[in-house]
Amino acid sequence: MEDDKLEEEEGAIEYVSYGGEHHLPLIMNLVDQELSEPYSIFTYRYFVYLWPNLSFLAFHKGKCIGTVVCKMGEHRNTFRGYIAMLVVLKPYRGKGIATELVTRSIKVMMESGCEEVTLEAEVTNNGALALYGRLGFVRAKRLFRYYLNGVDAFRLKLLFPRPELSSGRFIIENEDMPQESERHQ
Numbered sequence: 516m517e518d519d520k521l522e523e524e525e526g527a528i529e530y531v532s533y534g535g536e537h538h539l540p541l542i543m544n545l546v547d548q549e550l551s552e553p554y555s556i557f558t559y560r561y562f563v564y565l566w567p568n569l570s571f572l573a574f575h576k577g578k579c580i581g582t583v584v585c586k587m588g589e590h591r592n593t594f595r596g597y598i599a600m601l602v603v604l605k606p607y608r609g610k611g612i613a614t615e616l617v618t619r620s621i622k623v624m625m626e627s628g629c630e631e632v633t634l635e636a637e638v639t640n641n642g643a644l645a646l647y648g649r650l651g652f653v654r655a656k657r658l659f660r661y662y663l664n665g666v667d668a669f670r671l672k673l674l675f676p677r678p679e680l681s682s683g684r685f686i687i688e689n690e691d692m693p694q695e696s697e698r699h700q
């Protein structure tokens with residue numbers, strides 16, 4: 516009975532992509548509550564106006580309980596996606612909601628031709644590091660005192676398979692480690 520109830524609750528989560536100005540305060544409210552870094556309304560608008568199809572919101576019984584905000588574009592000769600913000604309200608954590616939100620954004624990025632996805636996470640944020648690790652992200656760099664609170668960040672990176680490689684597995688690469696081609700020189 517308890518399990519049925521739980522499944523019912525989980526099934527009731529609705530995911531929608533950014534649908535306009537009425538979604539903006541919902542996103543801002545969640546991010547302001549849960550992320551250490553403060554963002555101005557201009558930052559939020561920059562992301563959701565330019566890449567509305569990359570931002571998603573999760574609702575439960577009409578209440579916004581999670582969100583992901585992203586962008587994509589050219590970066591050093593690659594077309595890459597970037598996950599800027601990810602939040603799920605505490606009572607709803609551990610149910611795969613963040614995974615679903617991020618996966619939806621990554622899917623759109625892949626379909627749009629991105630070759631990789633990056634983001635930064637506090638080195639102390641074990642939950643986020645575990646979540647992204649499970650999705651195949653690797654630690655590409657450590658950024659000293661990256662956040663306003665003085666905490667270092669890991670830059671995480673997910674590489675999509677190159678078209679000529681059809682193993683179906685994500686390729687991983689560490690910017691601070693010698694790459695295969697360099698190791699043998």
Ligand SMILES: CC(C)(COP(=O)(O)OP(=O)(O)OC[C@H]1O[C@@H](n2cnc3c(N)ncnc32)[C@H](O)[C@@H]1OP(=O)(O)O)[C@@H](O)C(=O)NCCC(=O)NCCS
Pocket residue numbers: 549550600601602603604607608609610611612613614615635636637640641642643645646647649
């Ligand atoms: C990080 C966060 C978004 C995760 O949301 P969530 O909906 O609970 O994540 P999921 O349920 O999809 O988790 C998927 C996996 O990530 C890992 N994970 C998530 N939170 C974790 C935690 N607190 N501790 C350890 N592992 C965790 C687990 O491996 C989990 O799988 P499992 O439940 O099968 O073990 C949420 O904790 C949050 O909003 N935190 C505050 C804001 C934040 O830190 N955002 C990320 C900034 S980079």
